[in-house]
Amino acid sequence: MDNIPNYSKSQLALRNGQDKPEIWVSYKGLIYDVTKSRLWRDGKHYEHWAGQDLTEELKSAPHSEAAFERFEVIGKLI
Template sequence: MKTYTRSQLALRNGQDKPEIWVAFQGLIYDMTESKLWKNGKHYEHWAGQDLTPELADAPHSEKVFEKFIPIGILAV
């Protein structure tokens, strides 16, 4: 898998580029086709960032990411 920087991830926010990507636990997921991520927004969360620290506030567990295939690795 290709490695992407936080700056590269930030551009995939549904606004700057048409892709809608988010990171979770070091992996990057493409949410572009998800109905829950229209225009790069999912409730109060925005695409193009690492959502790992925000999961504690979510009404779901990390198992939600099992529905998606990781497309990259977030550079440390």
């Protein structure tokens, strides 16, 4: 995990499935690539939007943080 790049909130925001083809989300300081997930089509997943930190939003989600284990960590949010 030490060798992964750092990204700012504005860099993360561009990976929202609209501005760039990548779909990324952040959770607890790590950035995950959810581009291949059918649940994140067009950068949205139910009431959640890609390109942002979902740490606080996960508290009201019907699943646990284990849902992120399926996705590749591609960076750290700085």
